Amino acid sequence: MALTLVTGGSGHLGRDVVDRLVRDGRRVRVFARSPRTRSDVEWAAGDLATGAGLHEALRDVDTVINAATDSPIARRGGVHPIDFFRSPSAVDVGGTQRLLSLCAESGVQHFLHVSIVGLDQATLPYARVKLAGERLVRASALSWSVVRAMPFYYLLDKLLSRLAWLPVWPVPTALFNPVDTSDVADHVLTCAFDGQRGVRAEIGGPEALDLVAFARQYQTARKLHRKILAIGLSEAKAQGMGLVVSEGARGVLRWADWLQRNDPDMRNAA
Template sequence: MTLVLVTGGTGHLGRDIVDRLVIAGHRVRIFARLPGSRTDVEWAVGDLATGDGLREALHGVDTIINAATHSPIARRGGFRPVDFVWSPSAVDVTGTERLLSLAREQSVRHFLHVSIVGLDEATLPYARAKLAGERLVRGSTLPWSVVRAMPFYYLLDKLLSGMAWLPAWPVPTTVFNPVDTSDVADYIVTCAFDGAHGARADIGGPDALSLTELARQYQRARGLRRKILPMSLSETKARGMGFVVCNGVRGTLSWSDWLLRQYVDARVAA
């Protein structure tokens, strides 16, 4: 039975990945700072940022899915001025480098790294850290795969919920196609065991919509009435902020259906 180590296995995407691995019959070991409550996986306690516990966590591992990241913007659900000048790199760069080094020592057979679509033109410090970590993987002598995904629906939800108190929302008209973690998890698990390596096709959501339309759909689902002020961004600025359209693999769950599950169905059930 294949033993798979998942970093970031307690996050939104990580939980979906772990669920699919368990259903597929793989042994799963989650590397996390604290053990969780589920009993159908192994827990390896440690910290990717410091390396504590990592060597022990890799013992006997065949495949690594590196879904760990540290994005202050995602954690708080909004931007602060510091996000435009600095982002921590201990997990995404130093942690990835350490993980690759120890994986080589353990002769890991496949290292799958989760990344973000559009990093080559993105200018935010977090994106630059993600790109630096990805380049370490691409330069590794290990058999590797890189899967780039569009931003996730739950992150867009957090960003828009942070604007709910505003009477008017300034929103770019830029088009992009965010994606649900469930679709990304399906694709990642497929890539982990299909026998191929290298840079994989990017994955995004099924619909490319303007941010203003995404915001309108969000307001309808939440029952909010806020004026939307469309903002025009140049293509260069939009790409610098990560607003691109993924033309690779497309997920199946739309933003409108995701919102229906999160808000409309939840209200009915209550």
Template sequence: MALTLVTGGTGHLGRDIVDRVVGAGHRVRVLARAPGARSDVEWAAGDLATGVGLRNALHDVDTVIHAATWSPIARRGGIRPIDFFRSPSAVDVEGTERLMAFGAEAGVRHFLHVSIVGLDEATLPYSRIKLAGERLVRASSLSWSVVRAMPFYYLLDRLLSGLAWLPVWPVPTTRFNPVDTSDVADHVVTCAFDEQRGVRAEIGGPETLDLVLFARQYQDARRLHRKILPIDLSETRARGMGFVVSQGVRGRLTWADWLRRNSPETRSAA
């Protein structure tokens, strides 16, 4: 049975991808710095940032789903001034290059890279790093695919929760369509095994709303009462910050439904 390596398999999107690949009956190996708890996958100890363990992780691998990334904003759930000046590249650029090099040595048949919608016009350092990594994949001699996704609901939840202490929320009026990781995972796994290659349809959420409406739905779901101060952004500035509307596949789970599923009450009941 063919073996699939998933990078980033312990993250939000990665866990959903692993669930679906296992559910489809494929053998799965997860690259991680330390083994996880689940026993229905193989674990390969390795680090994209240093290259340690990558050659062993790719042994006998047929398909790579590269979902690993290193976003300081996502990890801390908020933006700091430093994020407008630099972002680390060890995982997304150098790590991607190492992974492809070892993948070529191992005879990998398909390298699927998960990327972000709107990178070509985005100006944040993290976006430029992601674009550099994607360009390496596109220039690779490996048989490759690229799937771009919109920002995830859980990231929007983190960013909005970081405003909870403020009596007034400054929120851009720009429109975009964030998406749930479950919908992205469905699309990514389809693209990994349908025998097609190249730049695949990008994926976003089912609703295109301005960020003010997303914030109001968040406040309603979390029973918060804060004044929202709408901030107008030019289209150029909005695109530079990654606020775009995807033009490809649409997911099914709405923001309101995601908020209900991930309410504090629902999580405590689970």
């Protein structure tokens, strides 16, 4: 049976991708720095930033789904001043280059790279790093696919939760359509195994709303009462921040429904 390697398989999107591969009866190997305990997949310990363990992880692999990334904003759930000046590139650029090279040596038949919608106009350092990694994939001689996705609901939840202590929330009014990782995972699997290659349809959430509307739904779901100070942005500034509306595929899970499913009070009660 063909073997699929998932990098970033222990992350939010990666876990959903792995779950669907297992559900579909596919043989799965997960490349991670800290292997987990689930026994329905193979684990390969290593680090994409250094290349440790990567050669062994690619043994007998037919398809690679590269969902690995290093976003300090996502990791900490908030924006720090340093994020406007630099972002680490060891995983998204160096690691992608190393992975592509070893995939070619190992005879990998399909390399699917998960990227981000709107990178061509985005100006934040992390976006520039992601774009550099994506360009490496597009220039590769491998048989490749690129799937761009909108920012994930879990990240929006983290960012808004960090505003909870403020009496007034400064929130941009720009339109965008974040998406759940479960919908992105479904789209990624379709693109991985439908035989097509190249730049695939990007995917976003089902609702294109301004961030103020998303923040109000968040407050309603979390029973918060805070004043929202709407901040207008030019189109160029919104695009620079990654606040865009995707074209192509749309997920099905709405933000309000995601908030209900991920209510911390319900999780604690369970």
